[in-house]
Amino acid sequence: MKITVLTICNNDIDLKKHNGLFELAENLASEVYSICVFSSDKVFNTEINLPKNTVIFQCDFLGDMKKLGGAIAENNETDIMLITKNTLGNEFAGFFGTKTGASVMLNCNGISVNGGEVYITKKVYSENLMGEFQCNGKLVATMNSLKSDMNYTCTINHVTHVDTGFDGLEGITIVKAEENALEQCEILVAIGRGVKKNTLEKYQQLAEKLGGEIGGTRPVTYDGIIDLSRMIGNSGKAVSAKVAIVFGASGALPFVAGIENCGTILSINKDENAMIFKNSNYGIVGDVQEYVDMLLEKIQG
Amino acid sequence: MKVLVCFKIVKDMDYVIDRDWEIANSSEFELSYVKDVISCFDESALENALRLKDSARLENVQCDITALTIGDGNYDNFVKNLFAVGISEVVQVKGCGELDFQPELVSEIIAKTSVEKFDLILLGNEDSTSNCGITGFHLANKLNVPYILSANEITYNNGELKLTKNIDDGLMFGKITGDCVVSFSNSNNPYLRFSTLRDRLKVSSKTATVVEFTDLNLSNIENNLKLVSLKRENKDLNCEMLVGNLQENVQFIMDNILNEVGK
Ligand SMILES: Cc1cc2nc3c(=O)[nH]c(=O)nc-3n(C[C@H](O)[C@H](O)[C@H](O)COP(=O)(O)OP(=O)(O)OC[C@H]3O[C@@H](n4cnc5c(N)ncnc54)[C@H](O)[C@@H]3O)c2cc1C
Numbered sequence: 225m226k227i228t229v230l231t232i233c234n235n236d237i238d239l240k241k242h243n244g245l246f247e248l249a250e251n252l253a254s255e256v257y258s259i260c261v262f263s264s265d266k267v268f269n270t271e272i273n274l275p276k277n278t279v280i281f282q283c284d285f286l287g288d289m290k291k292l293g294g295a296i297a298e299n300n301e302t303d304i305m306l307i308t309k310n311t312l313g314n315e316f317a318g319f320f321g322t323k324t325g326a327s328v329m330l331n332c333n334g335i336s337v338n339g340g341e342v343y344i345t346k347k348v349y350s351e352n353l354m355g356e357f358q359c360n361g362k363l364v365a366t367m368n369s370l371k372s373d374m375n376y377t378c379t380i381n382h383v384t385h386v387d388t389g390f391d392g393l394e395g396i397t398i399v400k401a402e403e404n405a406l407e408q409c410e411i412l413v414a415i416g417r418g419v420k421k422n423t424l425e426k427y428q429q430l431a432e433k434l435g436g437e438i439g440g441t442r443p444v445t446y447d448g449i450i451d452l453s454r455m456i457g458n459s460g461k462a463v464s465a466k467v468a469i470v471f472g473a474s475g476a477l478p479f480v481a482g483i484e485n486c487g488t489i490l491s492i493n494k495d496e497n498a499m500i501f502k503n504s505n506y507g508i509v510g511d512v513q514e515y516v517d518m519l520l521e522k523i524q525g
Numbered sequence: 526m527k528v529l530v531c532f533k534i535v536k537d538m539d540y541v542i543d544r545d546w547e548i549a550n551s552s553e554f555e556l557s558y559v560k561d562v563i564s565c566f567d568e569s570a571l572e573n574a575l576r577l578k579d580s581a582r583l584e585n586v587q588c589d590i591t592a593l594t595i596g597d598g599n600y601d602n603f604v605k606n607l608f609a610v611g612i613s614e615v616v617q618v619k620g621c622g623e624l625d626f627q628p629e630l631v632s633e634i635i636a637k638t639s640v641e642k643f644d645l646i647l648l649g650n651e652d653s654t655s656n657c658g659i660t661g662f663h664l665a666n667k668l669n670v671p672y673i674l675s676a677n678e679i680t681y682n683n684g685e686l687k688l689t690k691n692i693d694d695g696l697m698f699g700k701i702t703g704d705c706v707v708s709f710s711n712s713n714n715p716y717l718r719f720s721t722l723r724d725r726l727k728v729s730s731k732t733a734t735v736v737e738f739t740d741l742n743l744s745n746i747e748n749n750l751k752l753v754s755l756k757r758e759n760k761d762l763n764c765e766m767l768v769g770n771l772q773e774n775v776q777f778i779m780d781n782i783l784n785e786v787g788k
Contacts, residue, residue, distance in 0.1 A: 234693070286692075286697070288673075288674075290671075290672075310693075311675075311692070311693050312693075314658065315674060318658070318659055318661075318662035318672075318674075319662065319672075321659070321662070322662045322663055322666040323666075327749040327750045328628075328659050328662070329657075329659075329750060330651075330656075330657070330658045330659065331656070331658075343753070344750075346656075347656070348626075348654065348655055348656050348755070349538060349546075349549075349653075349654055349656075349755075350538040350653045350654075350656065352538055352541065352546050352757070353546060353549050353755045353756065353757055353758075354755070354756055354757075354758050355626075355752055355754070355755050356752070356753050356754045356755075356756075357626070357750045357751060357752055357753065358750070358751045358753050359749060359750050360749045360751075361749045363749075363750075390699070391671035391672075392670070392671025392672070392673050392701060392702055392703065392705040393671075393673060393688060393690075393697075393699035393700065393701060393702065394699060394700050394702050395699055395700045396697055396698065396699040397697070397698045397699070398692070398695060398696070398697050398698075399695050399696050399698070400694055400695040401694055401695040401696070410786050411783075411786055411788070434783065434788055435788070442711075445711075446711075446715045446716070452691075452711055452713070453695075455711065459710065459711055460711075466785065466786045467782055467783065467785060467786050469778070469782075474539070476538075476539050484760070487785075488782055488785060489762070490778060490782055491764075499543070501764045501766070502760070502761050502762065502764065503760065503762055504762060504764045505762050505764060505765065506764065506765050506766075506767060506782065507764045507765070507766045507767065508766070508767045508774050509766070510771065510774070514771055515771070515774075515775065518771055518772070518775045519775055519778065522775055522776075522779055523779075523788075
């Protein structure tokens with residue numbers, strides 16, 4: 225069985241994820257190929273921490289991934305393509321899979337081979353259940369991969385440039401979102417629908433005083449209480465803060481997916497049966513308003 | 526301008542009780558008590574289609590929206606509401622059986638049902654049961670038109686179709702160049718507008734056009750990814766409940782949680 229591992233690298237963490245995925249693939253198959261794609265403006269040193277013989281592509285990340293999918297499909301005879309999960313990785317997977325006639329599965333959690341059969345797992349029903357799928361024929365899957373700290377040396381002799389372009393859109397302009405350090409913050413103040421719009425300022429103040437960031441559940445962003453770029457969860461950002469204080473969120477699993485890598489999670493909810501408590505280290509049954517006021521008072525005083 | 530919007534009716538996962546998730550892999554897995562909703566990103570696609578129609582009307586351009594759903598349920602309430610908010614036609618494809626986790630077959634059904642030419646086909650990036658996120662790719666591939674993912678908004682402005690797309694660190698704006706398939710993810714207009722009782726009364730005689738799956742004469746599409754099991758992965762962090770009064774609990778947070786990070 226041949227496996228190709230591919231990552232669209234936005235940063236150095238993606239290199240580590242690529243190497244983690246490569247190691248996973250080596251445990252499954254004897255023939256493993258490595259492909260990495262970088263943005264056109266990336267300048268390379270001659271050596272890079274990637275598996276030996278990694279094939280390097282460069283393209284404009286603001287284009288779509290259709291032509292890249294076509295270009296890689298031309299020379300790729302792999303049985304399974306495992307792709308590091310990120311926005312462009314998912315986009316590439318869809319175009320590559322439909323082009324090659326492979327089955328495509330996005331955001332997978334694991335892959336195994338048992339008696340020659342390939343099985344893949346993925347969270348379904350909005351994060352509530354883990355589904356296991358048996359795969360026949362070619363497979364393209366994007367994977368939540370583990371980072372590897374292994375040091376590889378790949379000498380870069382050749383880079384293939386692909387002109388991506390954007391199929392279906394023209395006159396493209398970009399507006400960057402208000403910058404926030406949600407994904408890198410040490411302290412997260414997360415708010416849910418239990419927080420009233422007119423009290424938002426208090427939570428913002430709390431985050432600021434603690435040197436942290438504010439984020440929220442999907443309804444809070446959809447209702448315009450905080451910016452969409454501050455949404456936490458599987459449709460938003462994944463945060464790995466050392467401490468997360470969660471105010472008035474029920475703990476729906478699509479939201480929890482975004483905080484599960486935080487160190488200590490403390491949640492405040494008026495409903496003692498709220499699901500959020502299952503996914504918290506500490507819980508308080510109480511009114512968020514009283515707690516935010518008292519926390520601010522203590523911190524300021 | 527002719528626009529097709531595809532939507533799926535699903536169970537509202539937020540209302541499924543824990544016990545039911547736990548028995549998900551058994552024959553008892555029963556969600557009929559849970560209320561039906563339009564899958565969230567499809568709802569965004571529908572509302573954005575209506576906003577496109579509103580903006581086209583301002584420039585005296587006619588925009589007809591057809592909404593298409595696949596499934597055997599009684600969707601009368603949804604259908605009435607869609608007519609009331611301004612959808613011109615609703616099509617329901619029946620008799621397909623269980624289609625979760627079969628994005629290629631779903632795209633084939635949409636392609637075959639929408640034989641009439643549409644300028645735009647809108648749908649959600651993924652549905653909230655199978656979370657596949659692949660249907661749009663298959664559909665665009667079958668129709669041989671571009672596929673634009675992760676749309677946030679779409680409007681008609683100065684004779685042009687303007688699209689806003691979510692990208693990792695912001696928004697991308699562009700002009701749509703021709704027929705295409707567009708899928709919506711997080712949108713500035715996520716919720717379908719409400720209809721008034723008067724709107725509903727006006728369309729009370731309208732019903733969905735039913736298409737039978739067997740009449741579509743689809744060629745056999747093999748599903749190479751077969752679901753073999755479903756299970757709840759219970760993660761329980763053994764939450765310690767703080768039972769003090771407000772003052773005591775806040776002091777605990779200060780002393781034991783925030784001081785971990787030097788605050
Ligand atoms: C495909 C899909 C993807 C999704 N992606 C995401 C995602 O990325 N992120 C996300 O967040 N959601 C996502 N969702 C939505 C998710 O399922 C939930 O609907 C959402 O997380 C609920 O937000 P909430 O907890 O703020 O609101 P609610 O569920 O309404 O909870 C509000 C909570 O506040 C508590 N409360 C109310 N008042 C007070 C008070 N005064 N004091 C204390 N507590 C109070 C209530 O007891 C309740 O538990 C997704 C859903 C789907 C279907």
